[in-house]
C-alpha cells in the first residue's frame with residue numbers, strides 16, 4: 001500500500017496537504033474529538049462559538065489559556081517536520097491546516113494557510129485590529145485591548161465564516177493540486193471536510209493518513225492507518241529512495 005502511495009507521489013506535480021488536530025497529537029496536544037478532548041466536561045462545540053463568548057468570555061478564555069499552556073510546551077513532531085520536507089521536495093506545494101496551534105509555522109513552512117486562525121493572535125472585539133499575544137498564563141482573563149474592549153482569540157469559531165482571503169488560497173490550491181494527503185482530521189467540520197471530495201471531483205488522487213477510519217476513508221483512494229509521525233516521514237523517505 002505504502003509503495004503505491006510513494007509511486008503516486010513520485011509522479012505528483014502539485015501536492016496539497018490538509019492537516020487536523022491529529023498531526024499535533026504526537027506533540028502532546030489533545031485532539032478535539034479524541035478521548036482527552038474534553039475540558040472541564042465541555043466539548044469544543046460548546047465553547048468555540050461567538051454565542052458562548054458573548055455569554056461567558058471568562059470560561060471561553062480559560063479554555064484557551066489551558067490550550068495555550070499545553071501548546072507553549074509543545075514542539076513540532078516528526079509529522080510536522082516531514083510536511084516541511086514535502087514543501088522542499090515539491091515545486092508546487094501547499095498546506096491547509098485547521099490547527100490553530102502554530103506548530104506548522106514553527107517548522108519554517110511557507111506555503112500554507114491556517115484556515116481556522118491562530119490562537120496566539122488576538123482580535124479586538126470592537127476595533128477588529130489583530131496582534132500577537134504570547135503571554136502564558138494570561139495576565140488577565142479576559143484580556144483587554146488598549147481601547148478597553150475585550151480581546152478574543154483570532155480563530156474561526158463554529159457559526160462563523162472563514163475569512164475570504166484564507167478560502168481563496170485554499171480553493172486555489174485545491175484546483176491546482178493533483179494529489180492530496182489529508183492527515184489527522186476527523187473530517188466532520190466544514191468546509192474543510194468537503195475539500196477531499198473537491199480534489200476528487202477535479203480528478204485528483206486522495207491519500208488519507210489517520211489512526212482510524214473517518215468519513216474521508218470512503219472517498220480516499222488509499223487510507224494509510226497509523227500515526228502521522230510515522231507514516232509521513234516514511235513517505236518522504238520513500239520519495240528520496
Ligand code: APR
Pocket residue numbers: 019020021022023025026031032033034037044045048098099116183184185186187188189209210211212214226227228229
Ligand atoms: N496520527 C494521525 N491521526 C491521528 C493521530 C495521529 N497520531 N491522533 C489522532 N488522530 C486523528 C483522529 O483519529 C481523528 O480522526 O486525528 C483526528 C482528530 O480529529 P478532531 O479532534 O476532530 O480534530 P480536527 O479534525 O482537526 O477538527 C476540526 O474542529 O473543533 C474544531 O476548529 C476545530 O480545527 C478543528 C476542527
